[in-house]
Amino acid sequence: MQVDTAIIGAGAAGMMCAAHANGRILLVDHARAPGEKIRISGGGRCNFTNLHAHAGAFLSENPHFAKSALARYSQWDFIDLVDHHRIAWHEKTLGQLFCDTSAREIIAMLRGLMQQNGVDLRLQTAAHSITKTADGFTLVLSREGNETQVHAKRLVISTGGKSIPKMGATGMAYDVAAQFGISVTPTRPALVPFTFDKDRFAALAGVATNARVTANGQSFNEALLFTHRGLSGPAILQASSYWREGDDITVNLLPDGRLVADLRARRAQAGRKNLTTELAQYLPARLVEHFATHMDLTGNLADQSDTRLRQIATALSHWSLTPTGTEGYRTAEVTLGGINTDELSAKTMETHKVPGLFFIGEAVDVTGWLGGYNFQWAWSSAMAAAQAL
Missing domain, CATH: 2.40.30.10 (Translation factors)
Structure with missing residues (x-):
């Protein structure tokens, strides 16, 4: 299989990136359904952003790193997207925005955008054996004992952190980083x-x-x-x-x-x-x-x-x-730490050491406050990468 971009991880960031990237896009996740953290968030209504989202509400070893992505795709941009799809929402407290009806509306919106963009979504599929080639990456997909080799010009890792392992969190992003010599800041449970x-x-x-x-x-x-x-x-x-x-x-x-x-x-x-x-x-x-x-x-x-x-x-x-x-990663809403931002372009989320390799979302050492900030980072970092693909 030949694609322009392979994205591993069909969470908030992965779906957002797939929905807006150019070319032939393959999105892979080992879960049965995409966006499971979206589905359970906010008591099932998804606290999808915050009216007051700003770089000061994010923890990172480089507190300035998030500014570029947040400025170029802000909470107002995502609110416009939600409004365009006629998803009713309300402000609860402290600028926290929730769907009036169900978090599934956000998932449906993203799935619809991916369908319009021609994204090849492969669920219950594991990605492994990633190698760098002269013109991109090869990886092997496994599903029900069957394997498929994929060649991608670019690779986006959006597999999140270690938080809530029962939802499928594995820390795969850190393994990929280690494989390519990309440093990771110490991780620990946050919002816990x-x-x-x-x-x-x-x-x-x-x-x-x-x-x-x-x-x-x-x-x-x-x-x-x-x-x-x-x-x-x-x-x-x-x-x-x-x-x-x-x-x-x-x-x-x-x-x-x-x-x-x-x-x-x-x-x-x-x-x-x-x-x-x-x-x-x-x-x-x-x-x-x-x-x-x-x-x-x-x-x-x-x-x-x-x-x-x-x-x-x-x-x-x-x-x-x-x-x-x-209470640890079992109940932590997010993982603090992650891919060292010194390794990434703040404009595109691409790694400096390995051209064509991107990390977005929770996997990166950018962690927001409670109340929709981490979803906003997912949307903003995803769009930063998508515009560069």
């Missing part, structure tokens, strides 16, 4: 829940509250969720991308900072009110009970001095915790 020893928060499992969570100087104000294994929720997932093994995180359960002033006013008006009852106006009752076992929260409001109220507020707004770890 924290774990703690000894069922520390098991009694609070299911409790949720708004909080500001800080890790290594980066703070996020969103929901926090207690689980049987530790802490989750958007604020925690965001902070996990900045956390390193052994580091503390700081949890501010009173991000609006009004507790002392409010309790002083309540003390003057209703001093006989129980302190824990009043705290339960600001925090879930079960969480107040938890703190009551670790700090003195007895008595009525009238019993509390200004100094004591400030001490309580400080304890609740500067809660320092040391996670034992994370």
